[in-house]
Amino acid sequence: MTNIVVGRQEILDSNMSIHAYELLFRGQDFDLSSKDGSSEATNQIITDTILEIGLNNVVGNSKAFINFTAQNLLEKIPLYLPKDRIVIEVLENVAVDLRIISALKELSNEGYTLALDDFQMSSEWRPLLEFAHIVKLDVLANPLQETLDLIKELKPYNLTILAEKVETHEMFELFRDAGCELFQGFFFSKPNTVKGRRVGVNQLAAVKLLTLVNDPDVTFSELASIVSQDAGLSYKLLRYINSAFFGLRNKMESITHAVSYLGLNEVRRWVNVLTLATLSGKPGASFQQALIRGKMCELTALQCGEQAGNLFLIGMLSSLDSMLDIPLAEALEQMPIGEQMRQAILFQEGPAGDILNDVLSYERWELAHENLTCLSPEELGSLYLKSIEWAKDAFGQL
Structure with missing residues (x-):
């Protein structure tokens, strides 16, 4: 995992619950903007990172979207990873030819989920729609009406449409109503401000x-008294402290005991x-x-x-x-x-x-x-x- 930095970005469903994560990675020895660097990066993150630290430690029980380049796909690198835990994300700079189509169709037939990143409708990419599962649309890349028209054009296919770079709750609602089922962007970490909203x-x-x-x-005594006066909080705190997370040998039965044991x-x-x-x-x-x-x-x-x-x-x-x-x-x-x-x-x-x-x-x-x-x-x-x-x-x- 030397010189590799790992991040992740949430992918949410229409209920704003976590559906999956896209894995992000960078390092000083490769450049993701170049095809060769991208391939090296993806190979390295699989072999040195995911297999070393484990998918569960990065994404929990969720699936991981991982970017794959043309060379990765031709070398069948995704087969090193469990098909029920990953989504193969085909980068937009992949030149789609007969070899790529064959490789992707084979991976799809093996049960892997395929996502087409930054998709634009073209004669080159259209054949992939027959066996891909997810199409990712950069909602900021084109004028709004063009994106909405593309969503309509994709509806006859058996696909899930993911809107990425969704930055506001208004954008989320717009593309959800247009037919997108998955969403990626920072909108969920921003307030959905409504004029006149009051704290309950x-x-x-x-x-x-x-x-x-x-x-x-x-x-100590004041804190114990404050918590003890809230029955719901007392119950949650004691249940939490007695959980496997803390690994205590003896069960805590009072807030006073918990405060004394754990510290203020x-x-x-x-x-x-x-x-x-x-x-x-x-x-x-x-x-x-x-x-x-x-x-x-x-x-x-x-x-x-x-x-x-x-x-x-x-x-x-x-x-x-x-x-x-x-x-x-x-x-x-x-x-x-x-x-x-x-x-x-x-x-x-x-x-x-x-x-x-x-x-x-x-x-x-x-x-x-x-x-x-x-x-x-x-x-x-x-x-x-x-x-x-x-x-x-x-x-x-x-």
Whole structure:
């Protein structure tokens, strides 16, 4: 896995639930814009990365969309990977000839799922529609009406249409109504703002709880009392602490015992996680991203020699706009945080802001060194994989 940086981007269904992930990768020894470099990169990620760290550690139980070049396909590289776990994504720069058609048809007959990336209707690519399964449309590449016309043209085929580069909820709704079934882009991590939307009563109660729990002067006994007064939170916290995630030898039967055993900061962290989970009525994609971001901020701070105390919460709260569907500045007005933390979240200012900036840059796959302030892309990539694994285990217990 030397010099390879791995990322992933969510692929959602029409209910905004995670359907799959596209694997992203880059490295200093190859250039994905060149055909030879792309082939080398794909071969290397399969042999040195996926087989080494395992698909489950990157995408959980979901499928992985993986880019394949013409040379990869002719060499039948996909056969090294399980057909029930991957989607073969055929890059748009593949020159479709009889050899490629034959190779793809063979893979389809073997039971592999084929996706045509950045598809444009042409005489060259039309034969692939007879045995491909998914067509990916870059919705920003052409005028809107051309894309909508292409969707109509594709409807007679037995295909799933995936709209990629969907950046807003309005775009999501437009292409969903037009017939697309899968969606890729950053729209789910942005607020679906509706004029006049108010925070619900249950959400206000959660905000009040967060205010009390994150009071820097709160004591052990006060924290135990605050949590104990919320029967639902007490139950969830004890169930969580007694789960396999913590691996405790003795069962915790009281909040006071849990606070004493785990410590003030650790219990505060999990109260924050559980309470923030109740704030969002969204599908799990937004909250999973918040968990990964929070953990990655914390790990990055430790790696950069910064105080990691508030970085987990900073990462989590930076996703609050997508959880509540209100602008981030408005959401933070109701949060129990100081001005430095607020500036770090809103404007990536100060040491904590630098760390959040690095994590956000990694999420957006903006890995040029001028976008990063602390760690290299390779170092961030290692922390990203650790954060995914941690968040997967944590989310699974919620």
